[in-house]
Amino acid sequence: MSAEVKPDVGVSLCPLAMKSAPERELLCIFGTGDLGRSLGQCLLQTGYRVVYGSRRPHSCGPLPHGAQVMGHTEAAQLAAVVIVCVHREHYDFMEAAAPQLQGKVLVDVSNNRKKNLYPESNAEYLQSLVPEASVVKAFNTVSAWSLQNGPSDAYRQVYLCGDSAEAKQAVREMATRLGLSVLDKGCLSAAREVEDFPLLLFPEWRLPLRVATGLTAFFFFYLLTRDVIYAYVEQDKDISFRIMVSLANKVFPIVSLIMLSLCYLPGVLAAFLQLYRGTKYRRFPDWLDRWMLCRKQMGLLALGFAFLHVLYTLVIPIRYYVRYKVTANTVSMIRENRTTGFDTTSAWRTDSYYSIGILGFTLYLLLGITSLPSVSNALSWREFSFVQSKLGHLTLFLCTLHTYLYGWNKFLRLSSYKWWTPPGYMLCLVVPSVVLVLKLLIMLPCVDRSLGHLTRNHGLFSLATPSFANGFLIFKKSVTDQIEINARNKAATLFGQEYKLNTWQSVCASWDGTTGLEQDSHGGGFDPQQTFVGMISDVHLWDFSLSACEIHRFVEDLNFTPGNVLNWRALTYQIIGKQGSPVNHIAWGEPKVTHEALDPKGSEDKVPHTDVCHRANEAQLRLKSTFMGSLIL
Secondary structure: OOOOOOOOOOOOOOOOOOOOOOOOOEEEEEOOOHHHHHHHHHHHHOOOEEEEEOOOOOOOOOOOOOOEEEOHHHHHHHOOEEEEOOOHHHOHHHHHOOHHHOOOEEEEOOOOOOOOOOOOOHHHHHHHHOOOOEEEEOOOOOOHHHHHHOHHHOOOEEEEEEOOHHHHHHHHHHHHHOOOEEEEOOOHHHHHHHHHHHHOOOHHHHHHHHHHHHHHHHHHHHHHHHHHHHHHHHOOOOOHHHHOOOOHHHHHHHHHHHHHHHHHHHHHHHHHHHHHHOOOOOOOOHHHHHHHHOHHHHHHHHHHHHHHHHHHHHOHHHOHHHHHHHHHHHHHHHHHOOOOOOOHHHHHHHHHHHHHHHHHHHHHHHHHHHOOHHHHOOOOHHHHHHHHHHHHHHHHHHHHHHHHHHHOOHHHOHHHOHHHOOOHHHHHOHHHHHHHHHHHHHHOHHHHHHHHHHOOOOEEEEEOOOOOOOOEEEEEOOOOOEEEEEEOOEEEEEEEEEOOOOOOEEEEEEOOEOOOOOOOOOOOOOOOOOOEEEOOOEEEEOOOOOOHHHHHHHHHHOOOOOOOOEEHHHOOEEEEOOEEEEOOOOEOOOOOEOOOOOOOOOOOOOOOOOEEEEEEOOOOEEEOOOOEOOOOO
C-alpha cells in the first residue's frame, strides 16, 4: 500500500550549496546630460546599479533603462560613490547637499572652456565646497561618444587625481570594469594639469608645423621669384602655369630633406654638448630639449612632404606642358633632319638619381612605419634605436645623395644663378651636409671612444623615476674626477671627495622620488633589458631616516645597522667572468623618500624616508635586475 507524499510548502528545495546572488553596488550620478547618460549606460552594462540626481527629477529627459532618478539629496544618501557630471557653474547645489556627502567619494569629470579660467582647478573647488568628502578627478578625458562606441573606437586613457588612496582605488576599480586604462597622476593638486588635457590641440606638433610652414613659405616665394618672376621680367615669358606642379615639386622635396635633417641635427648637437661638458647627467638647454622631443613629428611631416614629391613626380609624364614639349621637339628634329647622340654619362646619372631616390623613399617609409605606436611597442629598444638611428642616418645620406645627383654639375653653370641667387636644391643641401659631416666626426674612433666613455663605467649608483630622468644618481665626472650626487635633476658636487682606485669611499644621502630603472645611454629612457654597470661594493636602503649620529658612526668606523629594505651583502650572486648575477630575489615596494641631506631646508613631514649609504672600491660588477620592484642595479 502506497501513500502519496507531498512536500511541505514551507521548506526550501534549493540545493544547500547555492547562495543568493550578492547585491550589486549602487552608484550615484549627478547630472543627466550626454556624459551622465552615457556613463550610466556603461555602468549598468557592467553590473552596477545607477541612480541619478537631478534638479528636475520629473522632467530630465530619457535615461538608460534600469536607472532611477531623484533629487540630489535623496540620491546622495543611497551611494558611497557619487559621479559629478555637472559643469562648475552649477556647483551651487553641492553646499546644500554637503551633509549627505560626508565620507562619500566624489568623482569630478568636469572640464573648462579654456585654460586658466579659474585660479584653482574644478576638483579643488569642489573639494572646498564639500571638505568632508574625498574628491577624485577622473573621466574628464573620456567623451560621451567614446563611451557609446566601445573600446576599439576611442581613446580609453583615464587619469586619476586625489588625496585619498582608498577613494582612488574605488574609482580605479570602476574604470577598470568599464574597460578603461588608468594612470594615477598623484594628488588633487595635479587636477589642474589633467583638466587642461582635453584643451590641448596637437601640442607636440606645433613647433614642427611652424617650422614646416615657414620653410614651405620661404622656398615657395624664393623659387617663385627665381623661376616665374625672373622669366617674366628678363625673358618676357609667362610661365605662371608651372606654379601648380613644377614649382610645388621643387618646394616639397626641399622641405622634406631639411625637415629630415632637423630630426638628426639635435642628436649630434647633444653628443658634442655632452663631450664639451664631460658628463651625460646634466640637463640639455630648454630649446634643445624641446627640439629633441618633437623629432618624431618632424620626421612624419618630412615623410608627408616626400610622399607629395613622389606623387607630383609620377604625374609629370601626363602633363600637357611635358607632352607638348616632347612632341614639339620631335617634330623639330624631323623637320631639321637631325638627331642627338646617346650620352652614357647622363644615362648613368639619371638612373642613379632615380634608383637612389627610390631606395631613400623606401627607407623613409620604414622609418614612418616604425614610428607607429603599435609597431614601436612590438620592438625592443635596441631594434627601435637601430631603425631610427642607423637606418635613419642612412636614409638621410641616400636622400642627400639623391639631391647631389640631381644637381650634378649645374652649380658650375653661370645660368643657374638667376639674379645672383643659388638654386633651391643648393640651399637645401646645407643642413643635411652639415649633419652628415658632424655624424661622421662622431663615428671617428677617437670621438666615439670619448663619447662612449661618458656613458659607461662612470655611474656608481643610478636610479630614474617616471617623473624625473635623473631621479637619483651618484657618478664620477670624467673631467674633474669628482663624485657628484644628482637628485631630481639637481646636482650637488662633493668637493674634496675624489675617486681613487683601491681606496674606500663613502657617500650617504637622501633623495625625493620613487625608485626606478637605470637610465639609457642618453638619460631619461627606460630599458628593461639594460643592466647597471658600476663600481659597487655595498649598498643599503632603509625605509626610515638615519640620524646624524648613525651617519657619523658609519663614516668614522663603518659601524651601522644593515638596511631593512636592501642589504647588498645579503644578496647571493655568482660571478661569471666579469659579470655578477644575483641568485635570490628581493620583494620590496617603492618607498617615497626625501632629500633633506641635500637640501637642509627639506620638509620634516615627508615620511617615511629612505637613505642610502654606498661604498665603492675597484671591484667592478655588472648585475642584472632580478628585483621585484622598480630598482635596477
